[in-house]
Amino acid sequence: MFDLAEKTLKIAEQLGADEAEVFIIHSRSITADIKKNTIESAKERGSEGIGIRTIVNGAVGFASTNIVERIDEAVKVAVASAKVRESDPEWTSLPSNSKYPKVSGTFDKKIDELGLDECISLTGEMINGALSVPDINTTSGSFSTTISKQLIMNTNGVEVIDEGTGVSGFVDVITTDGDISTAYDFEVSRSLDIDTFNIGKNAADLAIRSQNGISIEPQKTNVILHPFAFSDILGNTFEPSIDADNVQKGRSSLIGKIDESIATSELTIIDDGTLHAGMETSISDEEGTPSQRTTLIEKGVFRSYLYDNYTAGKGKTTSTGNGIRHSYSSTPSVGSRNLIIDYPQSDVIGETDEGVFINTVIGAHTANAISGDFSVEARNAFTIKDGKIDKPIKSLMLSGNIFEMLNNITGAGTDVRKVGGTVTPPLKVANMSIVG
Amino acid sequence: MSEVCFYDVRVIDGTSTSIVLDNGNIxxxxxxxxRGCGVRALCGGSWGFTTAEGNFDINDAISSASELAQQMNNISPKEKVELKPMEEPVLKDLPVATIDPKDIPIEDKVQLLKDIDSHAKIDGISSTSAVYSEASVKIQYINSEGIDCEYDLIRTGFAISAVASEGGAYQVGRESRFGVSGYELFEKNDVFALAESAGRTAVELLGAKQAKGGTLPVILDPELAGVFAHEAVGHASEADLVLEGSSILAGRIGEQIASPLISIIDDPTIHEYGYYPFDSEGVRSSKTTIIKDGTLNSYLHSRETAAALGGEPGNCRAQGYSAPIVRMSNTYIDNGNSNFDEMLEEVKDGMYLTGSRGGQVNTGEGIFQFNAEKGYLIENGEVTTLLRDVSLSGKTLEILNNVTLVGNDLKMHSGRCGKGGQLAPVSDGSPHISISKALVGGA
Structure with missing residues (x-):
């Protein structure tokens, strides 16, 4: 890895690049897939590739490949496309070598050593969990493990190598008797500590409880959002609005809101690239900036946007360590790391006389990422009456605006879940509009 | 240990270029x-699958997929999987790229995109972004039954989005065209007019009123009705979902499930964005009538689902080196014989929903939700006030049965469809349709 990276940087400099960066990733994953109560297939995927960024006269070019013989050609194209561009006055420079934090809980040797037979037995447990509830079929699902190793090296002395593991279990179930109802559940972790039997059982219980839903009148009421529902809405509305790139381009409702109150005073939201065992934890981001902890909302007051190296240069500030790549073939852009939602926790359902509990939503990606308006279909929703989950609701549309929601949060439950990088309890929001 | 009874290999070589403009700047x-490959091996009822990238040895990849399948079959034996027999595909009528994008200098492409971008920047637009993309791909397919075939395909396209803002409110307008064609795509479409239209949409939506939710008669434009055909009906007709018990259409072949005015077709042979000459199992592409005059006629199949349920394979697709699954191609509601004025008369008071901002569907329960780009009130048979943030949701089968008129102005739109974590180029379309009753959501 190192030799290849050094060689590639040399070629780029010889071709006239002022600065250059290589990003190399090697990953391997094993997945067992469920189809209708059986484990249908086993997959082993290996991926490796290199992405090359070159800077010529303040203009950036990029090329990538997974073919070693074509690296030279890719470097040439990257330099040539940088030369096509006019110099970018906002460009400062690639990150320089810095001090990196220690992170923990991101590599589990047990995942590295896990064989296919053990993967299959953990997948089987997920089916067993679901089928331990009568009148349920698992329609689909999967269990997978991933090990990846990535290297970031640039001509400013950055040389970061990071190795991590991950595991995930997901299952989708449907009722087989009476009213048709579906549900899903999933868990993700950096170590082999997820209870796959429980994932299956939880999904099955939820599907059964959702049968024979009632219709309800359109109204404004208390809505408690499960971490799955909340993080889905948050990811499609709030997250784009804290992205410095959107802010600099005039595409965020949070422009000019630094140090203003934008949420209820008990709400704190932190982006943390160093969180112990976080799904998005590593020593640096994906352009070599050290990971850090950034307070976004502090007791209701908006404190910071998220920056990658480029947007930080443009905004005359420092990167918050949020340069993220979707793969070796894409350039870095701003993305959140572990987003931690903090609100005083209590028995949030017990304290609710009247309202609605929503487990998941569909259609959150259709939200207006700039205004924060959304209109989604709620799934596995229930009425709450006198502090208890009461009846399932058949069909429900939930509409609102994320920024109004942040001001209307009145409670949080105790069951904190990791939904990808988002770490959140269930949240109670007052005065939300629902149409049954 | 049992023997592997089938394997296949897809080798994909690709080159792609993309240009992204923001506010006119690169x-x-x-x-x-x-370059990479995806290899499947079948042992009894177990599939093994491996991918390899860069410089790989095909025989090594076949061996590891085979080992996975065999190991799987040992640990968790199950009923043997049958594959529907197939013939070597005959390739004809492939799309021809008259202008290979490779022959156009990058500077020209950048200039074209800048010109498109500047057309979106009409009065009231505060920012724009534009994307150009081209990809050329060579796909080679071989399997243990002796099939060996390959094709080359070029895809090009662009997308433009424009944002209008005023007093803290923002609205977006988007247009895009993608196709299986060369650089001539930019001559065949009036790309500047499309860009202007994106700008106009954003500006108009700023002044639009919030929609009030409720159950109403509606007219859907070809784009939104196409999304309905794809999301709500197309996905539910994918035979893998039918087999796993998550389709509302399971066990209903031959049943009247829609208004007799409705026919829905999936056709990978037409030269739209979802085109392919053979699918990811080497099966020659062919047209499938999913719903014929309101009656459920066929599911979409892979070789495995076709053998299990009866039907014709040819809709098994994969993104890159991923494992192929049952997918749509170019999916549309076929033309009827009504026109838009007749629909307005029929609806009288309701809503006209146009464009799409995507949607999702629960195929098991037959419930869907999607957001229109724009809505208009229909009052006394006339299109009146513009509305924003309008969504449509409901039960697929109820909507299909509530269709009262089908237009004769079929139009296709290109896009990418996600399933199982894989994106596939597709197109969908429809003529205008009117529906007697649908749940419309507002903010």
């Missing part, structure tokens, strides 16, 4: 060269 020029 944000990114990116080129990718890639």
């Amino acid at each position: 944000e990114e020029i990116s080129v990718n060269y890639s």
Whole structure:
């Protein structure tokens, strides 16, 4: 890895690049897939590739490949496309070598050593969990493990190598008797500590409880959002609005809101690239900036946007360590790391006389990422009456605006879940509009 | 240990270029060269699957997929999987790229995109972004039954989005065209007019009123009705979902499930964005009538689902080196014989929903939700006030049965469809349709 990276940087400099960066990733994953109560297939995927960024006269070019013989050609194209561009006055420079934090809980040797037979037995447990509830079929699902190793090296002395593991279990179930109802559940972790039997059982219980839903009148009421529902809405509305790139381009409702109150005073939201065992934890981001902890909302007051190296240069500030790549073939852009939602926790359902509990939503990606308006279909929703989950609701549309929601949060439950990088309890929001 | 009874290999060589403009400035020029393979092996009822990238040895990849399948079959034996027999595909009528984008200098592409971008920047637009993409791909397919075939395909396209803002409110307008064609795509479409239209949509939506939710008669434009055909009906007709018990259409072949005015077709042979000459199992592409005059006629199949349920394979697709699954191609509601004025008369008071901002569907329960780009009130048979943030949701089968009129102005739109974590180029379309009753959501 190192030799290849050094060689590639040399070629780029010889071709006239002022600065250059290589990003190399090697990953391997094993997945067992469920189809209708059986484990249908086993997959082993290996991926490796290199992405090359070159800077010529303040203009950036990029090329990538997974073919070693074509690296030279890719470097040439990257330099040539940088030369096509006019110099970018906002460009400062690639990150320089810095001090990196220690992170923990991101590599589990047990995942590295896990064989296919053990993967299959953990997948089987997920089916067993679901089928331990009568009148349920698992329609689909999967269990997978991933090990990846990535290297970031640039001509400013950055040389970061990071190795991590991950595991995930997901299952989708449907009722087989009476009213048709579906549900899903999933868990993700950096170590082999997820209870796959429980994932299956939880999904099955939820599907059964959702049968024979009632219709309800359109109204404004208390809505408690499960971490799955909340993080889905948050990811499609709030997250784009804290992205410095959107802010600099005039595409965020949070422009000019630094140090203003934008949420209820008990709400704190932190982006943390160093969180112990976080799904998005590593020593640096994906352009070599050290990971850090950034307070976004502090007791209701908006404190910071998220920056990658480029947007930080443009905004005359420092990167918050949020340069993220979707793969070796894409350039870095701003993305959140572990987003931690903090609100005083209590028995949030017990304290609710009247309202609605929503487990998941569909259609959150259709939200207006700039205004924060959304209109989604709620799934596995229930009425709450006198502090208890009461009846399932058949069909429900939930509409609102994320920024109004942040001001209307009145409670949080105790069951904190990791939904990808988002770490959140269930949240109670007052005065939300629902149409049954 | 049992023997592997089938294997196949897809080798994919690709080159892609993308250019991203932001507010008229180049944000990114990116080129990718890639080569990789996806290998499947079947042992009894167990599939093994491996991918390899860069410089791989095909025989090694076949061996590891075979080992996975065999190991799987040992640990968790199950009923043997049958594959529907197939013939070597005959390739004809492939799309021809008259202008290979490779022959156009990158500077020209950048200039074209800048010109498109500037057309979106009409009065009231505060920012724009534009994307150009081209990809050329060579796909080779071989399997243990002796099939060996390959094709080359070029895809090009662009997308433009424009944002209008005023007093803290923002609205977006988007247009895009993608196709299986060369650089001539930019001559065949009036790309500047499309860009202006994106700008106009954003500006108009700023002044639009919030929609009030409720159950109403509606007219859907070809784009939104196409999304309905794809999301709500197309996905539910995918035989893998039918087999796993998550389709509302399971066990209903031959049943009247829609208004007799409705026919829905999936056709990978037409030269739209979802085109392919043979699918990811080497099966020659062919047209499938999913719903014929309101009656459920066929599911979409892979070789495995076709053998299990009866039907014709040819809709098994994969993104890159991923494992192929049952997918749509070019999916549309076929033309009827009504016109838009007749629909307005029929609806009288309701809503006209146009464009799409995507949607999702629960195929098991037959419930869907999607957001229109724009809505208009229909009052006394006339299109009146513009509305924003309008969504449509409901039960697929109820909507299909509530269709009262089908227009004769079929139009296709290109896009990418996600399933099982894989994106596939597709197109969908429809003529205008009117529906007697649908749940419309507002903010």
